[in-house]
Amino acid sequence: MSHVGYPCLMALDRDHVLRSAAALLTRKSTATMDEVAKAAGISRATLHRHFAGRDALVRALEALGIAECEAALERARPEEGSTAEAVRRLVREIQPAAGLLAFLYGESQLWEGDRQNDGWQRLDTRIGALFQRGQQSGEFRIDLTPVWLTEALYGLIASCAWATLDGRVASRDFPTMVAELLLGGALRREES
Amino acid sequence: MSHVGYPCLMALDRDHVLRSAAALLTRKSTATMDEVAKAAGISRATLHRHFAGRDALVRALEALGIAECEAALERARPEEGSTAEAVRRLVREIQPAAGLLAFLYGESQLWEGDRQNDGWQRLDTRIGALFQRGQQSGEFRIDLTPVWLTEALYGLIASCAWATLDGRVASRDFPTMVAELLLGGALRREES
DNA sequence: CTACGATGAGACAAAGATGTCTCACGTGGG
DNA sequence: CCCACGTGAGACATCTTTGTCTCATCGTAG
Incomplete structure (x- = not known):
C-alpha cells in the first residue's frame, strides 16, 4: 500500500504518450481512449494510470x-x-x-x-x-x-x-x- | 398505409429545422439530437421524421x-x-x-x-x-x-x-x- | 532467488446518445 | 360528424464510450 510517490518510469512515458495522443488526435479528433492507448503502444489501463480520463488527457494536451x-x-x-x-x-x-x-x-x-x-x-x-x-x-x-x-x-x-x-x-x-x-x-x- | 408522397407541411418545416440546427450547432457543435429538436421547437420524434439520424442531419447541413x-x-x-x-x-x-x-x-x-x-x-x-x-x-x-x-x-x-x-x-x-x-x-x- | 511494482488483458457497471416504438391529442378536410 | 395525418411525450432496447476493478505476467532491483 505504498502508492505514495510517482513511479520512476512513468514520467518519461507520459511525455511519449502525450505526443502519440497529439499525433493521433490531430488526424482523428474523435479517437477513442482505446485508440489513443493503442497508438501509444500501451493498454487502456495504463493510459488511465497516466491521465484520469479523456478530459484530463485533453487538458494535458x-x-x-x-x-x-x-x-x-x-x-x-x-x-x-x-x-x-x-x-x-x-x-x-x-x-x-x-x-x-x-x-x-x-x-x-x-x-x-x-x-x-x-x-x-x-x-x-x-x-x-x-x-x-x-x-x-x-x-x-x-x-x-x-x-x-x-x-x-x-x-x-x-x-x-x-x-x-x-x-x-x-x-x-x-x-x-x-x-x-x-x-x-x-x-x-x-x-x- | 399511404405513406408514399412527402407530406405537405414537412417540406416547409424542414428548412426551418435545418436553419435552427445550423444556428445551434454553430454555437455548440456537440449538441444532442434532443437539443437540436428543442432549438427547432419540435420534438425529437418529429426531428427523426425529418432526418433519419444525426448523420443524415449533418449531411443535410x-x-x-x-x-x-x-x-x-x-x-x-x-x-x-x-x-x-x-x-x-x-x-x-x-x-x-x-x-x-x-x-x-x-x-x-x-x-x-x-x-x-x-x-x-x-x-x-x-x-x-x-x-x-x-x-x-x-x-x-x-x-x-x-x-x-x-x-x-x-x-x-x-x-x-x-x-x-x-x-x-x-x-x-x-x-x-x-x-x-x-x-x-x-x-x-x-x-x- | 525473491519481492515489488508496472503492465496488459479483460470483465464489469454506469452514463449518455441514439434509434425505434407506441399511444394519445388535436386539427383540418371530407 | 368523423377520420386521417402530423405531432408530442415518453418508454424502451441498443450501442458506444468511459471509468473502475481484478488478476496474471514480467522485468528488475535487492
Missing part, C-alpha cells in the same frame, strides 16, 4: 500546446528586429506544434466552459503585442486590429496544418504560406 | 452549406471586374453562411470518410479559378498557390465567424477583416 507556443514565442524573440521578420520566425518556430494547435483549435470543449486555461490569454496578449508593435512602428496597417490578426494567425496555422495533412500543401512550404499570406496578403506588391 | 456557398459565388460574379473586388464581393455574400461554414469546417466526420461530397471540390475548383485569374492578370502574387489561397479563405472565414460569436470581432467588420487580410495582409502598403 492543451497545456502542452500552450507550452509549445510559449516556447516558440521565446525562440522567435518577438521584440527583436523588424516585426515582419519576427512574425516569420514565430511561424517557423510554431510549425512543429501546428497539428496539435489545429486539434485544440477545433476542440470546442476547451472554449465553451467558463473556466478556460489562462495560458491562451497570455499567448493572445503577447502575440497581440507583437502585432501592435508592428502597427506602432508603422510597419503594419492599422485598420486590422491586433486581436483579429492574432485570431487570423491561429486560423491560418490550423488551416495550413489541415492542408498539410491532406497533402494539399507541402510541409516545407508551411512557414512561407502562413507567414507570407498573413503579412503580405494575396495582392501583388508594386514595389519589388 | 453540409448540403445546405454547399448550396449557400454556391449561391454566394453566383451572386459575387467572380468573373467580373477586378479579382480583388470579386473576392470582396464573395466574402460579403458568404458572410451569412459563415457560422454554418465554421461548423462544417470543424466537423471532421465529413472529411475522414473516403466518400465526401463532391460539392466541396466543385467549390474549391471555382474559388481556386478565381485566385488563378487574379494571378494571371498580374493582380495577385504567384508564390501563393490558388489551392492554399482557397484553403486560407475558408480558414479565415471560420476564424472570423468564431471571433464574431465570441464578440472579439464586430459582425459588421466581418467582410473587411476577412477580405482585407486575405488580399492585403498585415503589412502596410507604401503606395497609398
